[in-house]
Every structure is written in C-alpha cells, then in structure tokens.
Amino acid sequence: MLTNYLGIVSLTENDSKLKSLTATRPLGSIPIFGRYRAIDFVLSNLVNAGVTNVGILAPTKSRSLIDHVGTGKPWDLNRKVDGLYIFNYSYDPPSISDIKLLKSNMEFLLRSKKEMVIFTSSHMICNIDFEEVAKYHEESNADITVVYKKVTNEDDLFLDAPTLILDQDSKVVGVGKNIGRRTLVNISLDMFLLSKEFLIECILGCLENGNCGSFRDFVYKNVQNMNVNAYEFKGYVGCINSISSYFKVSMDMLNVDIQSELFSKERPIYTKSNDSPPTRYFSTCEVENSFISNGCLIEGKVKNSIISRGVVIEKDAVVENSIIFPKCIIKSGAVLKNVILDKNVVIDSNATLIGHNKNPLVMEKHSEVDLSVLKEVKRV
Structure with a gap:
C-alpha cells in the first residue's frame, strides 16, 4: 500500500x-x-x-x-x-x-x-x-x-x-x-x-x-x-x-x-451515494442494452443509452444511442437519437432531436424543447 x-x-x-x-x-x-x-x-x-x-x-x-x-x-x-x-x-x-x-x-x-x-x-x-x-x-x-x-x-x-x-x-x-x-x-x-x-x-x-x-x-x-x-x-x-x-x-x-x-471488484470505483427509490418500469416500456439508474420512470423505449437518476421517459417516447443526465423529462412521442441532455432538460411531446453518432447533439442544462418554437432538430 x-x-x-x-x-x-x-x-x-x-x-x-x-x-x-x-x-x-x-x-x-x-x-x-x-x-x-x-x-x-x-x-x-x-x-x-x-x-x-x-x-x-x-x-x-x-x-x-x-x-x-x-x-x-x-x-x-x-x-x-x-x-x-x-x-x-x-x-x-x-x-x-x-x-x-x-x-x-x-x-x-x-x-x-x-x-x-x-x-x-x-x-x-x-x-x-x-x-x-x-x-x-x-x-x-x-x-x-x-x-x-x-x-x-x-x-x-x-x-x-x-x-x-x-x-x-x-x-x-x-x-x-x-x-x-x-x-x-x-x-x-x-x-x-x-x-x-x-x-x-x-x-x-x-x-x-x-x-x-x-x-x-x-x-x-x-x-x-x-x-x-x-x-x-x-x-x-x-x-x-x-x-x-x-x-x-x-x-x-x-x-x-x-x-x-x-468496475472491477478488486479495485472498485466509489462515488457519492444518492438514496433513490428503484426505477419503475411500466408495461409499455422497452429497454435494450442500456444502463438505467435508480429513481426513473420508464414508459417508453430505451436502446443503447445511459439514463441518470430521476429521469422520466413517457409513453411512446424513444431514446436511442443517447446520454440523459439527471432529472430530465422526455414527454410522450418524443424521439431522441445520438443526443446528450444535460440536467433538468425538458423535451416536449412529439419533438425529434437527432445528432450524428460521432457528433452528438447537446442540449444544455435547464433548456427546454417546446413544439411551439421548434418541431424538429437534426444533425446529420
């Protein structure tokens, strides 16, 4: 030692x-x-x-x-x-x-x-x-x-x-x-x-x-x-x-x-604990090859993504190849692909955000995507 x-x-x-x-x-x-x-x-x-x-x-x-x-x-x-x-x-x-x-x-x-x-x-x-x-x-x-x-x-x-x-x-x-x-x-x-x-x-x-x-x-x-x-x-x-x-x-x-x-058992990675309830998976959800933290509500589809604590993904929403920071809300029908959402971002219903797999689209902290202002954002 x-x-x-x-x-x-x-x-x-x-x-x-x-x-x-x-x-x-x-x-x-x-x-x-x-x-x-x-x-x-x-x-x-x-x-x-x-x-x-x-x-x-x-x-x-x-x-x-x-x-x-x-x-x-x-x-x-x-x-x-x-x-x-x-x-x-x-x-x-x-x-x-x-x-x-x-x-x-x-x-x-x-x-x-x-x-x-x-x-x-x-x-x-x-x-x-x-x-x-x-x-x-x-x-x-x-x-x-x-x-x-x-x-x-x-x-x-x-x-x-x-x-x-x-x-x-x-x-x-x-x-x-x-x-x-x-x-x-x-x-x-x-x-x-x-x-x-x-x-x-x-x-x-x-x-x-x-x-x-x-x-x-x-x-x-x-x-x-x-x-x-x-x-x-x-x-x-x-x-x-x-x-x-x-x-x-x-x-x-x-x-x-x-x-x-x-994350080796012989040399563990430590972090600050955050007492959160288990994530709730609804009957409408689909999850594939993703990491989902505690305290989330998952009703939509999540694929190849990392979801932090306290995230809400509503019914019919799709999150694919994306990273979602804590306490984001992705409303019903929204589609996210190759996106990074910083903390407390709200994505309005039926909005579409698409980035490139080597150049992801980033939504900064506390931002909000509202259909009254923006219907679709793409980066290809």
Whole structure:
C-alpha cells in the first residue's frame, strides 16, 4: 500500500471542446455512466492503492465538484489526519494554472509527511493499479515516471493528446501532439510519479523561468534535462477532451468487457451515494442494452443509452444511442437519437432531436424543447 504517497489531482484541464458540458462545472464533475463523475475514477484509483492524503486543484465553477466530493467520505478520505483538501473552489476568480495554485498552497506540501507524489488529472478514465506503477518508478530511480498507453488512431479518441517519444529503455526523449497522422502512438495519460522534493523543485523552476502554465507543460518541455521514464498501461483508457470523445467513452461502457474492467471488484470505483427509490418500469416500456439508474420512470423505449437518476421517459417516447443526465423529462412521442441532455432538460411531446453518432447533439442544462418554437432538430 502506498502509505508514503500524496495524491494531487489537477482539474485545471483544457475543456475548450467541452464547453456545452463544462459551462457550469469543471471537467472532473461531468457525469459518467449514469451515477458516477469523471473524478471518481482517479480518486478511487488513488485510495485503492492506499493513498490517504489527496489534494484537488480545482478551477472556477466548482460548486458541483464540492457538492459531489464533500468531505471525501465515499473514498474514506474524511480523516482527522491527512484526508481530502480542495483548493480554489470559488466561482468568481479567473482560472489559474496548477503551478500557481500549488505555489499559493505550498504549505499543503510542506506540512504533509508523505515523501512521494502521484500527480494526475481526471480526464483519463481507467482503472489502474498505482501500486504497480509506484514499484516500477522506485526501481527505475527516475526523477519522474509518466504513465502512457499505446493506442491506434482509428476512432480519433485521443486527438490533441500529448504523445511520448521513447528510447529502447522506455526513457522519454521527446513529447509531441497527436494530430491523427500516425496509426500507433504512445499517448501520455498525464499521470506522474515523483518525489515531493522534486515536485517542489519543478514548481519553483517553472515560476522562475516563467515559460510554463502547468506542471504537465513544465515536465514535457524539460524531458531532455530530467530523467523521465515511462510506464505502459495496457488496460482500457477513455480520454475525455471533446464532446465526441465523451460520447464515445460513455457508449464504450455499455460494452460488458469494458464495463467489467472499469468496475472491477478488486479495485472498485466509489462515488457519492444518492438514496433513490428503484426505477419503475411500466408495461409499455422497452429497454435494450442500456444502463438505467435508480429513481426513473420508464414508459417508453430505451436502446443503447445511459439514463441518470430521476429521469422520466413517457409513453411512446424513444431514446436511442443517447446520454440523459439527471432529472430530465422526455414527454410522450418524443424521439431522441445520438443526443446528450444535460440536467433538468425538458423535451416536449412529439419533438425529434437527432445528432450524428460521432457528433452528438447537446442540449444544455435547464433548456427546454417546446413544439411551439421548434418541431424538429437534426444533425446529420
């Protein structure tokens, strides 16, 4: 167990291609698979490895994040010693880099008795054994170990993600960007293992040089000056950096094999509990290959979709290849295909919303589709 490790989760991630879902929440708060949030995976990975002290570097718009993680109880991080800390969770100030956040909260690092650090983000969805990564890092005697995965560019899931150039000894000698030209690339998962002492040196070096906006950028720009090793992760990884990739990752979870790997009994994924009654399925409903959370009322047809808590799907409504966030209402006769509905969206009777399977139609939070204004919306 990694009792000597401190976890740092940086949510100052690039969400420029996710604005319709991150307008009121950080990327880490985006709902995943009906009842989870993106940050649940990395927090669970940390605590499953024995990490008991976690700091979250949060941007603005973090009300939903604070509401979800709370004191850290679902992850056993509500402790008198160590536990969970959240930094910069106000709404009004502009977003700042994780380097400045760390510098402003240097006391968090200095007071911690942990000597090692796992520095990660929330946009890479996987179930990883950090104990194995830590063992590899400590045996390599590297300054930093970064986790990566060999992927193909068949579905464009990892576009714009950083790529690692490795030598024969798995040492990082360069860092590029995935623009989709190569069929096989080493995608960085933005997970770093290093000593706390070296992290502090990196923070001060970045501030001194003034040419890096984040810890990740500092590492990638200075791989030639540091001993940076790479650890290959061979399990499933879903990258959330755009609406299309979020949609693809969510649909992947309906695959039984991927679902079994991500939600492993040996390394469970924890989340905030929400006491809801069981979903009620009416005699008129049809459900096929879908995940439906508690507290829903299902009268219509649901196929290849993910339905969050408290959703109402009325009689003769059709929901196919779609993701429905909590407390949405889809009225009788409405048809949704390749659609993402954010929270509290109301779809009027007989309305039709159709997106593309690689470019889903997104209805933002609290919006309403009324037939008096709109009869049909299609994206093909």
